[in-house]
Amino acid sequence: MAADLDIRNVNVVRYIQPLREGGSLPAIVEADDEFHYVLKFRGAGQGKKALIAEIIGGELARAIGLRVPELVLMNLDDSFARSEPDEEIQDLLKFSVGLNLGLHFLSGAIVYDPVVSVATPLEASLVVLLDSMITNIDRTPRNTNLLNWKRELWLIDHGASLYFHHNWGDWKAHAQRPFPRIKDHVLLPRATVLPEAAAKIKEALNQETFQKIVALIPDDFLEETSDDLTPEEKRAAYVGYLQLRLERLDLLTKEATDVQ
Secondary structure, three states: OOOOOOOEEEEEEEEEEEOOOOOOOOEEEEEOOOOEEEEEOOOOOOOHHHHHHHHHHHHHHHHOOOOOOOEEEEEEOOHHHHHOOOHHHHHHHHOOOEEEEEEEOOOOOEEOOOOOOOOOHHHHHHHHHHHHHOOOOOOEOOEOOEEEEOOEEEEOOOOOOOHHHHOHHHHHHHHOOOOHHHHHOOOHHHOOOHHHHHHHHHHHOOHHHHHHHHOOOOHHHHOOOOOOOOHHHHHHHHHHHHHHHHHOHHHHHHHHHHOO
């Protein structure tokens, strides 16, 4: 049985600095629990869907034994926008008032370098298959979205995953598709135990796990004027999609093996 899951809720008390290397302009902030976080804004490019993908991708990774910084829901009030002199950041803060998502900031972490960084064959294989399942197009040598912290591999930024949710009408068809872009995955050369990783994923994940992870998504993230689906209908679609991807895991494993 899947363990109970929870996601804490904190308040932003200090905006420290933007991370301009990120396309969506995330920022390092301090919360009222006195920890620092990388704040992902609801008002950024892909909006709340990127935050949903972050929750699902991050918690799936955690469920199969990979390292992911703690995810927290972060309340942002309008005082930050009023006091920010940079117009671009001011607009981002203004459009992000309310509930956002944060990842615990790993001080001293370094960006994954395929030449020198640490990643075991099993870790690499798990990441490759996870990204195949959630159709993560953003784990390439150009932008790894991986960190080495204390000589361990940590996963960040799953916001470009699950792109089927930009068109709810054909999510079942999306779930049946291969993922040819796995050929560009930064960890593919190190993913030498893909069948072992697939077996571990099958043991760790099931419909109950998917339901508990999807239940972490706030209704606020799921409510949009661009469609007429209810939050519960969307949660059911996410669970159904993940279940179908898990059922296709052997095919995804073969696809990754064939392009190595």
